[in-house]
Amino acid sequence: MKIIHDRSKCIGCGACVNICSKYFEMSEDGKACLKNAKELGGEKYELEVEDVGCAQEAADSCPGGCIHIE
Numbered sequence: 001m002k003i004i005h006d007r008s009k010c011i012g013c014g015a016c017v018n019i020c021s022k023y024f025e026m027s028e029d030g031k032a033c034l035k036n037a038k039e040l041g042g043e044k045y046e047l048e049v050e051d052v053g054c055a056q057e058a059a060d061s062c063p064g065g066c067i068h069i070e
């Protein structure tokens with residue numbers, strides 16, 4: 001499975017980091033980062049994972065709709 005993070009829509013609320021610090025951390029620019037993710041371009045990042053775990057709840061809670069699970 002893949003976690004997709006679209007940073008262009010991130011408002012830096014920190015919800016994903018609070019819910020799922022396993023996969024997300026705050027960056028110096030005030031937006032969240034998907035840890036160890038591959039850059040896809042256009043501020044989109046993806047990380048392949050075996051277990052989505054808390055990232056699903058982070059996706060459900062993100063007010064910007066920036067996190068997607070595929």
Ligand code: SF4
Nearest residue numbers: 010011013014016062
């Ligand atoms: S929950 Fe969404 S908007 Fe908030 S910091 Fe995380 S990615 Fe950005």
